[in-house]
Amino acid sequence: MARSILTALVGAAVMGIGAHAASAATLDDVKAKGFVQCGVNTGLAGFAAPDASGNWSGFDVDYCKAIAAAIFADGTKVKYTPTSAKERFPALQSGEVDVLARNTTWTINRDTALGFNFRPVNYYDGQGFMVRKGLNVKSALELSGAAVCVQTGTTTELNLADYFKANNLQYNPVVFEKLEEVNAAYDAGRCDVYTTDQSGLYSLRLTLSKPDDHMILPEIISKEPLGPAVRQGDDQWFDIVSWVHYALIQAEEFGVTQANIEEMKKSTNPDVQRFLGVEADSKIGTDLGLTNEWAVNIIKAVGNYGEVFDRNIGAGSPLKIERGLNALWSKGGIQYAPPVR
Amino acid sequence: MAIGVTTTPEKSKPSGSIINDPQVRGIFYQVITVIILVAVVYWIADNTIENLKRANIASGYGFLNGRAGFDVGQSLIAYTSDSTYGRALVVGFFNTLLVAITGIITATIIGFIVGIGRLSHNWLIAKLSLAYVEVFRNIPPLLVIFFWYSGVLAVLPQPRESAALPLNIFLNNRGIAFPKPVFGDGSQYVLYAFVIAVIASFLVAHHARIKQEATGQRFPLLWTVLGLVIGLPLLAFLATGSPITFDVPVAGKFNLTGGSVIGPEFLSLFLALSFYTAAFIAEIVRAGIRGVSKGQTEAAHALGVRPGLTTRLVVVPQAMRIIIPPLTSQYLNLTKNSSLAIAIGYADLVAVGGTILNQTGQAIEVVSIWIIVYLSLSLTTSLLMNWFNARMALVER
Numbered sequence: 094m095a096r097s098i099l100t101a102l103v104g105a106a107v108m109g110i111g112a113h114a115a116s117a118a119t120l121d122d123v124k125a126k127g128f129v130q131c132g133v134n135t136g137l138a139g140f141a142a143p144d145a146s147g148n149w150s151g152f153d154v155d156y157c158k159a160i161a162a163a164i165f166a167d168g169t170k171v172k173y174t175p176t177s178a179k180e181r182f183p184a185l186q187s188g189e190v191d192v193l194a195r196n197t198t199w200t201i202n203r204d205t206a207l208g209f210n211f212r213p214v215n216y217y218d219g220q221g222f223m224v225r226k227g228l229n230v231k232s233a234l235e236l237s238g239a240a241v242c243v244q245t246g247t248t249t250e251l252n253l254a255d256y257f258k259a260n261n262l263q264y265n266p267v268v269f270e271k272l273e274e275v276n277a278a279y280d281a282g283r284c285d286v287y288t289t290d291q292s293g294l295y296s297l298r299l300t301l302s303k304p305d306d307h308m309i310l311p312e313i314i315s316k317e318p319l320g321p322a323v324r325q326g327d328d329q330w331f332d333i334v335s336w337v338h339y340a341l342i343q344a345e346e347f348g349v350t351q352a353n354i355e356e357m358k359k360s361t362n363p364d365v366q367r368f369l370g371v372e373a374d375s376k377i378g379t380d381l382g383l384t385n386e387w388a389v390n391i392i393k394a395v396g397n398y399g400e401v402f403d404r405n406i407g408a409g410s411p412l413k414i415e416r417g418l419n420a421l422w423s424k425g426g427i428q429y430a431p432p433v434r
Numbered sequence: 435m436a437i438g439v440t441t442t443p444e445k446s447k448p449s450g451s452i453i454n455d456p457q458v459r460g461i462f463y464q465v466i467t468v469i470i471l472v473a474v475v476y477w478i479a480d481n482t483i484e485n486l487k488r489a490n491i492a493s494g495y496g497f498l499n500g501r502a503g504f505d506v507g508q509s510l511i512a513y514t515s516d517s518t519y520g521r522a523l524v525v526g527f528f529n530t531l532l533v534a535i536t537g538i539i540t541a542t543i544i545g546f547i548v549g550i551g552r553l554s555h556n557w558l559i560a561k562l563s564l565a566y567v568e569v570f571r572n573i574p575p576l577l578v579i580f581f582w583y584s585g586v587l588a589v590l591p592q593p594r595e596s597a598a599l600p601l602n603i604f605l606n607n608r609g610i611a612f613p614k615p616v617f618g619d620g621s622q623y624v625l626y627a628f629v630i631a632v633i634a635s636f637l638v639a640h641h642a643r644i645k646q647e648a649t650g651q652r653f654p655l656l657w658t659v660l661g662l663v664i665g666l667p668l669l670a671f672l673a674t675g676s677p678i679t680f681d682v683p684v685a686g687k688f689n690l691t692g693g694s695v696i697g698p699e700f701l702s703l704f705l706a707l708s709f710y711t712a713a714f715i716a717e718i719v720r721a722g723i724r725g726v727s728k729g730q731t732e733a734a735h736a737l738g739v740r741p742g743l744t745t746r747l748v749v750v751p752q753a754m755r756i757i758i759p760p761l762t763s764q765y766l767n768l769t770k771n772s773s774l775a776i777a778i779g780y781a782d783l784v785a786v787g788g789t790i791l792n793q794t795g796q797a798i799e800v801v802s803i804w805i806i807v808y809l810s811l812s813l814t815t816s817l818l819m820n821w822f823n824a825r826m827a828l829v830e831r
Binding site: 178179182183186202203205206207208228235236237238239240245246247250251253254255257258264265266267268269270274278281282283285324325326 | 488489490491492503504505506507514515516584587588592607608686687688689691698699776777778779781785788789791792793794795797
């Protein structure tokens with residue numbers, strides 16, 4: 094008996110020592126294991142949701158694919174970890190996922206105390222409210238006394254408390270951990286109001302039993318800049334994840350699409366040549382720790398930012414969300430990429 | 435381990451080396467085990483601190499004084515989003531305690547009824563009890579909770595079509611709304627009257643027992659106590675000019691406003707835990723009763739004691755000695771199962787702690803608080819039950 098306990102203890106100690114040495118350069122780890130481990134939502138149509146055969150698709154999922162394409166020239170080398178709002182941060186902190194592309198709001202607290210790094214914002218969002226049309230509510234300011242369904246562990250939960258307090262409104266929070274539970278409770282009439290990021294509301298409305306019975310109120314009560322997050326302390330990986338987004342934006346700006354990428358490689362425009370890594374003596378990708386073809390590979394895998402947006406959540410999807418703030422800076426939005434130079 | 439190695443001279447020493455001395459080997463293994471245990475604990479703690487530092491994650495319990503910023507649906511104490519994280523945890527703790535205590539009481543009552551029912555000579559009662567036990571014992575508790583929750587939500591009407599029950603009680607899928615007493619000036623006298631009535635009841639009961647033991651005459655205790663406990667506060671209430679009024683729920687824009695509300699989350703969790711645990715308690719009760727020698731019942735019957743009284747006065751007191759120790763485990767299980775509340779959004783300790791964990795990112799601290807609280811709750815329950823067990827133990831004369 095004593096011997097078996099001893100063996101177990103020694104075994105545990107050895108395994109623990111092994112774990113201590115993990116977390117060196119994320120890029121090397123990713124290359125060694127041959128895929129990117131990407132933390133995504135458990136199921137938010139348009140952003141990250143598996144289909145019947147288990148294939149993931151969506152706006153955030155395309156970011157995972159783009160990162161994989163930049164590294165491996167193959168957008169399929171991704172493994173997905175579905176995470177609830179509560180599970181996502183420990184998953185990234187512990188190194189279970191390499192990057193978190195899960196409609197996560199960039200806040201100062203998450204950037205500092207939680208030990209994450211955010212830079213590019215791939216979707217500028219804001220928090221909204223959805224109600225049943227039958228309630229005859231026209232504004233969020235008429236919601237005093239309502240029961241509000243909300244997902245726990247989100248900035249949404251905090252904004253909700255602040256907004257109702259600031260406007261002297263009463264409410265009764267009904268809080269769940271998983272998105273599906275919030276949906277089910279709202280659909281069953283447990284609460285009068287559903288609040289989350291407005292993009293999420295459009296997505297969730299499609300999953301309700303009678304989508305047309307629900308309306309989204311005009312008020313946007315918060316700034317929700319959503320973007321991919323990585324752990325602090327690995328600048329190279331942080332740069333790669335950031336520049337994948339900027340490459341998508343830059344490609345849209347240059348008019349480089351999935352369809353015309355091969356043609357564009359022959360472009361005489363020096364900016365485009367540099368961006369696509371066909372310039373003589375190019376170091377545009379190798380300085381990132383990737384190949385010079387990295388931007389080409391991203392666009393081949395998912396297209397440019399506009400294509401990703403339209404296909405998943407924009408005009409070409411059931412969600413039909415307007416570009417709005419997410420249009421390019423040159424077209425009235427605020428999506429902007431630093432120069433690729 | 436202060437055991438001297440050389441203090442056994444009278445034992446015939448084996449001729450082999452010291453390695454074969456069982457006592458030396460025993461101490462050796464113990465020392466090695468303790469060293470390894472301490473080393474592992476130290477290594478884990480050191481590694482954790484090191485990793486947290488390297489990942490730039492904040493640590494320490496200072497966050498408990500920070501502003502929570504979120505609201506909680508149901509709270510037994512005053513709480514707003516301006517309260518601290520620490521207070522939010524206390525809210526969750528009380529909610530856990532509330533569902534655990536009410537659940538334990540109800541589960542015990544149902545469990546005893548069903549357990550005794552299984553031994554009934556009435557075929558229908560026995561089979562119904564058997565079916566109850568087998569159904570609830572063989573379903574995971576989470577499913578029972580979902581069953582009640584979706585059942586409660588699906589069956590109850592929307593707020594605008596609330597079912598009106600007598601006494602201004604309303605039922606809808608937001609819970610049960612009932613009038614809330616509002617205590618005006620002078621209502622403290624009603625409370626005093628009630629306290630006096632309770633004390634008086636104990637005195638009367640004590641007196642009645644002494645009288646019965648001395649003379650064999652029985653005193654109508656139940657009616658006297660009922661009269662005291664209801665009558666005295668009622669007199670005080672009328673004498674002070676009806677100071678207590680009721681805040682009755684009325685239909686508001688979204689839901690009923692006013693009155694008090696018990697939410698469907700609490701209701702379904704409470705019902706699920708009670709019914710689930712009651713199935714196990716029923717089996718424990720049945721085992722306990724079966725464990726009492728049949729001769730005891732026969733002796734009671736031979737003395738002319740009626741079957742109901744036999745169960746109450748002869749069988750159950752003896753069965754309790756068998757029942758209490760496993761009952762303790764069931765109480766502990768119920769308390770711990772209450773953490774499944776998170777699945778239906780009841781704001782218990784785990785749910786509130788989970789929110790805090792997410793907002794502050796301080797997983798290790800929050801998890802350690804969870805562990806300490808549940809450990810203390812369980813140890814307290816065990817202590818109480820052990821004390822109760824000691825009281826009920828056979829006293830030999």
